[in-house]
Amino acid sequence: MAMPNDGGPAFPALFGGEAFKPGMTLRDYFAAQAMQSIVSVLNKGIRAPDIPLMVQDAYAIADAMLAQRERK
Numbered sequence: 001m002a003m004p005n006d007g008g009p010a011f012p013a014l015f016g017g018e019a020f021k022p023g024m025t026l027r028d029y030f031a032a033q034a035m036q037s038i039v040s041v042l043n044k045g046i047r048a049p050d051i052p053l054m055v056q057d058a059y060a061i062a063d064a065m066l067a068q069r070e071r072k
Contacts, residue, residue, distance in 0.1 A: 007066045030062035031055075 007026025024032075035058040042050075 004063055005066050005070070007069070027059070027062050027066060030065045031058040034058040034061035 004027065006028070007030070010024050010026045010029035035054065038054050038058060042054075
């Protein structure tokens with residue numbers, strides 16, 4: 001199975017003229033931001049069985065955001 005587009009580094013930096021990929025990818029950053037919204041809607045009472053579905057939804061949103069960026 002092919003790895004989805006990860007969008008590259010979320011916070012790229014240059015060191016000595018060469019790109020360095022610190023930390024998370026843009027896909028992970030988008031998913032983390034989406035997860036904040038998903039959790040805030042649920043407010044309190046998150047149950048463990050719901051977590052895998054929330055993660056799946058967060059990455060689906062991130063993938064859609066990356067796909068939209070490619071349509072420019």
